[in-house]
Amino acid sequence: MVKALAFLSTRMRKPFYMRIFDSHCHLDDKSYDQDRKAVLRRARDTRVQGFMVVGINLPTARRAIEIAETNDGVYAAVGVHPHDAAQCSDDVLKALADLAGNDKVRAWGEIGLDFNRMYSPRDVQEKWFERQLALAAERGLPLIFHERDSAGRFLEMLQAARLPSLQGVVHCFSGNRREMEAYLDLGLHIGITGIVTMKQRGRELRALVPDIPEDRLLVETDAPYLTPAPERNRARRNEPAFVKSVLLKVAEIRDTPPEAMADITWRNTCRLFGVTDS
Numbered sequence: 001m002v003k004a005l006a007f008l009s010t011r012m013r014k015p016f017y018m019r020i021f022d023s024h025c026h027l028d029d030k031s032y033d034q035d036r037k038a039v040l041r042r043a044r045d046t047r048v049q050g051f052m053v054v055g056i057n058l059p060t061a062r063r064a065i066e067i068a069e070t071n072d073g074v075y076a077a078v079g080v081h082p083h084d085a086a087q088c089s090d091d092v093l094k095a096l097a098d099l100a101g102n103d104k105v106r107a108w109g110e111i112g113l114d115f116n117r118m119y120s121p122r123d124v125q126e127k128w129f130e131r132q133l134a135l136a137a138e139r140g141l142p143l144i145f146h147e148r149d150s151a152g153r154f155l156e157m158l159q160a161a162r163l164p165s166l167q168g169v170v171h172c173f174s175g176n177r178r179e180m181e182a183y184l185d186l187g188l189h190i191g192i193t194g195i196v197t198m199k200q201r202g203r204e205l206r207a208l209v210p211d212i213p214e215d216r217l218l219v220e221t222d223a224p225y226l227t228p229a230p231e232r233n234r235a236r237r238n239e240p241a242f243v244k245s246v247l248l249k250v251a252e253i254r255d256t257p258p259e260a261m262a263d264i265t266w267r268n269t270c271r272l273f274g275v276t277d278s
Contacts, residue, residue, distance in 0.1 A: 018262045020247055021050030021269040022240040024171045024191055024220035028053060028063035031224045031237055040071060043240040049073050051240055054110045054144055056081035058092050061099055068104040075273060077107035077144050080128055085120035088128040093135060100139050106273040108136035109144025116149040133161050142272050143168030155182050172222050180208055184216060189272055191218045194228030197249045209253045219246045219265050
C-alpha cells in the first residue's frame with residue numbers, strides 16, 4: 001500500500017506513459033514469417049515499446065539484426081546457444097564478432113550450458129561457452145545467459161572466467177534461491193518469463209520474485225515459447241504482446257503498481273543493454 005500511494009503521489013506531479021520492454025524474444029522465428037508486422041503492431045498496442053531479439057546461431061543472429069534495423073525500438077543479440085554448440089567454429093565466432101559491430105546489436109547471447117536435452121556434447125558446450133564469454137568481454141557487450149540442469153557447472157565457469165566486468169541477465173530464470181543469490185552476487189540481472197503465471201510450474205518462482213533487487217529485475221516472453229497462463233487457452237504461440245501478463249503478475253507479487261513496475265523494468269533493461277531511455 002505504501003508503494004502504491006508513493007507512486008500515485010509521483011504520478012500526480014507529472015504525466016506518465018507506461019512502456020514495457022520485452023527483454024528476450026525470438027521474433028526471427030519462422031512461426032512469425034507470415035505475420036511479423038502484425039505481431040509487432042499488437043505488441044505496441046499493449047504498450048510494449050522495446051524488444052530484444054536474441055540470436056541462437058549465426059543465421060538467426062543475422063535475421064535478428066535485419067528485424068532490428070527495420071523496426072524502431074527493436075534491438076538484437078548475437079551468439080551461439082548451447083543446443084547449437086556442435087555447429088560452432090572459429091569462423092562462426094569471427095562472423096558473429098563482425099556482426100556485433102552493428103549499432104543495433106546490444107548484447108551477446110543467448111549462450112550458456114544446457115545439460116538437459118544434450119543437443120550438443122557437454123565438453124563442446126563448455127568450450128564455446130568459454131570462448132564466447134571472452135569475446136563478449138572484448139566487445140564490451142552484456143551477456144544473455146541460458147542455463148538448464150548444469151548442476152553448478154554454469155556458475156563454476158562464470159566464476160572461473162574472472163571477467164573484469166560481468167554484466168548480463170540469466171534469462172528465463174527458474175532456479176532455486178541459492179542459485180538466484182549466486183547470480184545476484186555476480187552482479188547479474190534476473191529475467192522473468194510467463195512461467196511466473198503458471199499455477200504449478202511457477203510456484204517456486206513466485207516465492208523468489210519479491211527478493212530480487214528492484215534494479216536487477218527484467219521481464220521477458222522468450223516468444224514464441226512459454227506462453228503465459230492468461231493467454232495459453234487461446235494462443236499456442238507466445239508473442240511480445242503477452243509480456244504484459246508477465247509484468248502484471250510480477251507487479252502483483254511485489255505489491256507494486258503495474259505502471260511503476262513497467263517503469264522499473266524498462267529502465268533496468270535500457271541500462272543493461274545501453275539503450276537510450278527516451
